[in-house]
Amino acid sequence: MLSQFRTVAAAAMLTVAAYAAAAQVNEGHPTTYVVQKGDTLWDISARFLKKPWLWPEIWQANPQVQNPHLIYPGDVLSLAYLDRVVAQPGPRQEAPINAIPLSQVEPFLKDLQVVDSFEHLPRVAGLEDNRLRASAGQKAYVLGLDGAQVGQRYAVVRPSVRYALPETTVDLDARGKHVAGAGSLWANYVPTSSRNEALGFELVKVNVGTITALPDGQVEVATLALEDSGREVRAGDRLVPVQAQPYDLQFIPHPPAAQTLGTDLRVLAVTDMFTSGGSRDVIAISAGARDGVDNGTVFSIWRDGSHVSNRHDHPGSSRMDDSLRNGAGRVTLPDEYASHAMVFRTYDKVSYALVMEGSKPTRVGYSLKHPDAQ
Template identity: 40%
Template sequence: MIRKSIGLLAGMLVTVAVYAAGAQLRADHPDTYTVKKGDTLWAISARFLSKPWLWPEIWQANPQVQNPHLIFPGDVLNLSFINGPHVGLQPRVHSEEAAVPAIPLDAVRTFLKEMRVLNTRDVEHLPYVVGFEEADLRGTVGKNVYVRNLHADPGQRFAIVRPTHTFRNFNGGKGRDNGADLLARPLDSDVSMVRTPWLEESRFDDHFGRGEDIGTEVSVIGTAEVLRTGDPTTLLLLDSTMEIRKGDRIVAIDEKPYDPYFYPHAPKSLPGNARVIAFADAYDAVGPHQVVALNIGSQDGVENGQTYSIYQPGEEIPDDVASNSWNRGTGQTVTLPQEFVGHVMVFRTFDRVAYGLIMDGIRPVHKHDKLELPE
């Protein structure tokens, strides 16, 4: 029995060493770290791993860690060197609600609760708000709104959404890489268009044409309950984050809009031509803890928690030496190598579009930057 236990322990230590070797402990890692309120799994892992998205591989190899995805404020992370680098966790009893999140949830809360990406044709055929009680110009909480094409029973509740943007795939343009160019474009409908955090340049419409719609972003702005059926159907506005307008759409309430936990991990494969196509709260570039939209989704095998490296495509520049000319643009050209920008973790996935959070970076992230496997 003792030999069997010793053999089992030795096997565990070898496994830990193999995992740790793959995860590459940083040379400046601390000996111990006490988890604090406000920490994230990514930030903690970055203190002692050169590849922070591989943290479950080390912690899962430790028999004392019951759930490698959950650590809590007050837990002590120990690093020792027994048959190879070893991360140990001093276990305690906790409620899962107190677990340290993988990412800063405040940075993505709006996109978890309020944003969806739907099929563009489906959005065009959704029931829509056509008018308001007492001929008001806008819908306010506690008053009736009138909706067309809604088939429902009294007492049913629905979400009210406002379409903000379509994501389109532009092929054959003269943009970067001379291939498929993917951008977020504003909706054509003036009725539904609102001021939005996704900022684009309208000049691409003339350059690329309409393109192939790959999804429409909508924002949840309220909920309403059916009072009377018919066409239009009468609904009572229960709550809203802004005034309801004509053209706002009606969709079913999503009872579970997002995952309670995110587990950063490397994807098994890379979808073709994966890129950053838009971002929030910025015009030209974004950095760590800002949200970006990606042109890949569940149809490409993308799932929440997958972590990608971001690369800026290399620029095409004149090779003045080879062309024996110092006049810019008159001779041969060369494409420079792509440059690493940072890491992005997917936190919400739809059919053909996903939202990701920039986890770290050494330079700004731009639209059209390419995604690669993290190693």
């Protein structure tokens, strides 16, 4: 009897699993697809699935595929088993495809980082010939490089923005100090937040160099020979050791962990934009490793429901019609979906994400929710 019950239960579970998988598959999907060079995992998943971020849940590789998370050009994908995507391995002569083109996010992997503080970092005290700026082939003189060795390479970085809530971002001046009054600007653009917290400082790489001389009895500074002709170094810039590759190169889309959605999560900034951006723009968000966010986490982004004036009951009101805050004489509208974004670089309290697709612009201050939110 127990054996029969187990058989019936197993069959029922298999049927439910098959139905759940089928419910996520696009109508009119191709029977098979040969992965091409230049494809992305997100775009291929969208061919088969209604929700590309659910890809790991209904993806099943053949036994000969050692790592089902790595799909290569030449692999043949099909829906041959209970509406689950299976992979028949191809020649495997090229690198595996990624969820997104690395070229779209490479500067954010290599040239930006977020830290809790920067005042303790070594700083540029002066430049060769007392210059105001220095670049490749010139020298920078650095204080605070205790324990450094000749030949060691450092990146020269500059603090540019402080991330925080509720003001989202505050621009920093040449000394890394707050620009007076910068934070109050966001009161006109960003809804109120339940959080009041500093989230970190963004450091921008401006150059790299090699230590050629160390402090001695008379000289107090180390000498850094600059190598990059891109951005110029100035006094007050900071130094961090060059790391070979402190970031991931593969991203597997997946929904956020349950713990991630327990706090007020917001868009902090949009790259090279004042308040808004669109598909394939990079955004900074107010969630990181401490919140359970990792690379590949997918969020949906929502415009907070606006608070409009109740013209019917208050026809003579002169107040603005679309307010960020509720109040007497206003009607609250529902939140509105804007886009989906996938995290590709995670720090403790802040992450960078790429806007994958959406129906309207993504703006600073918008809320982050589960990708299946309705």
